[in-house]
Amino acid sequence: MKHRQPFLRLFVLGILISMSCGLYAKEKVDSMILHRIYNYQKTLTPEINGIDDHVYAKFRFNVEKRNFTLWLIPTMYVLAKDPREYIRESYNKVHFTDAHHYDINSQVLAGTIRHNRSAMRPLLDYMTPNIYDIDLYDGHILSPFNKTNRRYYYYTGKLLDDGTTRLNFRPRIYNTQLLNGYAIVETETGRIIRTVLNGEFDMITFRTEIQQGDEGPLSLMPKKCTTAATFRFVGNRISALFDASYHCPTSLPDSITKVSSRELMDSIRATPLTETDRRIYEAYDNLQQQDTVAIDTTAKEKKSFPRVLKKILWDTIGDQLVTPIAAESDAAEFYLSPIINPLYLRYSGSRGLSYKMRLHTRYTFSPHRYLTFKPTFGYNFKQKQFYFTAPLRMTYNPKRNGYAEIVWGNGNRISNTTVMDQINHEHHDTIDFRNKDMDKFTDYHVQVFNNIMVFDWFDIETGIVYHQRVALNKDLMRHYNVPTEYRSFAPMIGLKFSPWLNRGPIISIDWERSIKNVFQSNIDYERWEFDAQWKYRLPGLRVLNLRSGYGFYTNKHENYFLDYSNFRDNNLPEDWDDNWSGDFQLLDSRLYNESDYYVRGNISYESPLLFAKWFPYLGKYIEKERFYVSSVLLEKTRPYSELGYGFTNRYISIGLFASFLGTEFQKFGVSFDFELFKRW
Numbered sequence: 001m002k003h004r005q006p007f008l009r010l011f012v013l014g015i016l017i018s019m020s021c022g023l024y025a026k027e028k029v030d031s032m033i034l035h036r037i038y039n040y041q042k043t044l045t046p047e048i049n050g051i052d053d054h055v056y057a058k059f060r061f062n063v064e065k066r067n068f069t070l071w072l073i074p075t076m077y078v079l080a081k082d083p084r085e086y087i088r089e090s091y092n093k094v095h096f097t098d099a100h101h102y103d104i105n106s107q108v109l110a111g112t113i114r115h116n117r118s119a120m121r122p123l124l125d126y127m128t129p130n131i132y133d134i135d136l137y138d139g140h141i142l143s144p145f146n147k148t149n150r151r152y153y154y155y156t157g158k159l160l161d162d163g164t165t166r167l168n169f170r171p172r173i174y175n176t177q178l179l180n181g182y183a184i185v186e187t188e189t190g191r192i193i194r195t196v197l198n199g200e201f202d203m204i205t206f207r208t209e210i211q212q213g214d215e216g217p218l219s220l221m222p223k224k225c226t227t228a229a230t231f232r233f234v235g236n237r238i239s240a241l242f243d244a245s246y247h248c249p250t251s252l253p254d255s256i257t258k259v260s261s262r263e264l265m266d267s268i269r270a271t272p273l274t275e276t277d278r279r280i281y282e283a284y285d286n287l288q289q290q291d292t293v294a295i296d297t298t299a300k301e302k303k304s305f306p307r308v309l310k311k312i313l314w315d316t317i318g319d320q321l322v323t324p325i326a327a328e329s330d331a332a333e334f335y336l337s338p339i340i341n342p343l344y345l346r347y348s349g350s351r352g353l354s355y356k357m358r359l360h361t362r363y364t365f366s367p368h369r370y371l372t373f374k375p376t377f378g379y380n381f382k383q384k385q386f387y388f389t390a391p392l393r394m395t396y397n398p399k400r401n402g403y404a405e406i407v408w409g410n411g412n413r414i415s416n417t418t419v420m421d422q423i424n425h426e427h428h429d430t431i432d433f434r435n436k437d438m439d440k441f442t443d444y445h446v447q448v449f450n451n452i453m454v455f456d457w458f459d460i461e462t463g464i465v466y467h468q469r470v471a472l473n474k475d476l477m478r479h480y481n482v483p484t485e486y487r488s489f490a491p492m493i494g495l496k497f498s499p500w501l502n503r504g505p506i507i508s509i510d511w512e513r514s515i516k517n518v519f520q521s522n523i524d525y526e527r528w529e530f531d532a533q534w535k536y537r538l539p540g541l542r543v544l545n546l547r548s549g550y551g552f553y554t555n556k557h558e559n560y561f562l563d564y565s566n567f568r569d570n571n572l573p574e575d576w577d578d579n580w581s582g583d584f585q586l587l588d589s590r591l592y593n594e595s596d597y598y599v600r601g602n603i604s605y606e607s608p609l610l611f612a613k614w615f616p617y618l619g620k621y622i623e624k625e626r627f628y629v630s631s632v633l634l635e636k637t638r639p640y641s642e643l644g645y646g647f648t649n650r651y652i653s654i655g656l657f658a659s660f661l662g663t664e665f666q667k668f669g670v671s672f673d674f675e676l677f678k679r680w
Helices: 004-047 068-072 121-127 147-152 216-220 262-268 275-299 305-322 417-427 474-479 589-593
Strands: 051-065 085-096 102-111 135-137 140-142 153-159 164-171 180-186 192-201 204-212 222-233 236-245 325-328 332-336 345-348 352-366 369-373 376-380 385-397 402-409 440-455 458-471 485-497 506-513 526-538 542-554 597-607 624-634 640-648 652-661 664-674
Touching: 004 147, 004 153, 004 164, 004 180, 004 216, 051 121, 051 275, 085 262, 085 275, 102 262, 121 204, 121 222, 121 236, 140 192, 147 153, 440 485, 458 474, 624 652
Parallel strands: none
Antiparallel strands: 051 085, 051 236, 085 102, 135 140, 153 164, 164 180, 180 192, 192 204, 204 222, 222 236, 325 332, 332 352, 345 352, 345 664, 352 369, 352 376, 369 385, 376 385, 385 402, 402 440, 440 458, 458 485, 485 506, 506 526, 526 542, 542 597, 597 624, 624 640, 640 652, 652 664
């Protein structure tokens, strides 16, 4: 028994040594191939500058299950009626400005979807995946081949006999921003030859196989990309197969844009149609012939009222209710957001429920001169007020950011507390004006200004601004012999500095001085504001937003309105990025207009993977998280502060906020926006 102990010890020691060597070898292979991938990308990335490529893309859809909710999903409405199989082809020109930015111009379209519309729009992001970048698809899904994202993945490598290495990867935590799969890598150079990616994002489960280019800077871009995807939502199930072929030999003139022609597509198609593709086209052609015969037959007869009504309700009105109204020509563009669009429905505890719509039009006179009109309309159900802002801009020198603009809107309701103070003073008593809207005014305004970039780091904006503030409770104002309207006319100058060329904060100075008796102006004031903003982008899609500002009024009259440009309530807020990175969520709207000065500071930190990732099930679908710290110092009050936390996923964005006056807790509030199908 004693003689067996040394042997047993040696046996166990041998096993431990072999296991350690195996782990060391595996780690060595993993680290070696990853470093070679990083170096390969770093060496060739500068060569991607101004490269043009031609891409042929084919989408095939199979509607396996569907119900009425498919009509309400943007870009999926076109698949809500028979047949169940569709095909869409496009021939595109892609211009790569650099390794991270590109523009796609669809030149030729063909397919069986009505009006050659696109369906399942997020699949378009899969057309040009950049596997070496931090994000694979335009701001989402962290690439396993970028050095910054290495901490999010586990890697295992295996050397193959043909001089390549199979690199397997899987996420350290399960989240829709991460992938699993493998890559075949050229061992000697670190060039990725082929990779397979499995993931889930925005209700689409996908498997993508990418073949990279063979040599030079083109090896950093895909040569062939195939994606099998499945969309599931409330009982709907649609499978899609997407193929993209790059480096196509046919070059079309730039003047050809979004031409619908199957004949032209037949002559330039890079990949032959499959039997399934031809069958879908044949079924579509047969259906078109039947419809033509039916139209010719019914044209001789009087159309029945039910047929006409169905045509109006379903094919015309129904189409425009849930899909954007869009049109485009060589010189003009028109886009109106869908009438029924839950994405523009928004709620906050302080402002209540609101809904908005957007219109975008553009007319191009030349590449360096174009006219745009982008009004936004909204309705606040709590205030029962319709809001709008309508900017009309003529861009005459885009290189120098030169444009002239007219902005008309009715802004936010604004307060004038001096009105009540004046009435109480004259009557030598305190009158209870609660629930009378005595201090509330609707602010109609027009701005006319011009902007020009004098230097690459310096913009000058000059113009005029005119306000007409109309009392909400006119009868009560007349009862106390107080004016029901206040008008102001003021020249304005704005200076914007960016000496770090977008690598540091943007500093702005705004000045505005009213002139009485011009266009019935009866308000006298002077306003100064200083503001600094910095969106500092960190590796891994993280963003640190910093903002500080100072504003004050001088030369003020007894009847005046404190209406700051950089510190104000906003009834037509933008999205997650614009609205929750520099605004106060719980500050009473009156306080924006009652202080002769303000000093404010805002900080927010955003990251795709913070704390919510550890929550069971819920953490898998959290795409971004944010923390907020905001504070403002106003006249005649203690410092006001807000702390907040927010997250966004495929369905909704939620912000939770707490406010403090000094160190005393004030209230708690919630804001939310719909994110469902926002990328669709």
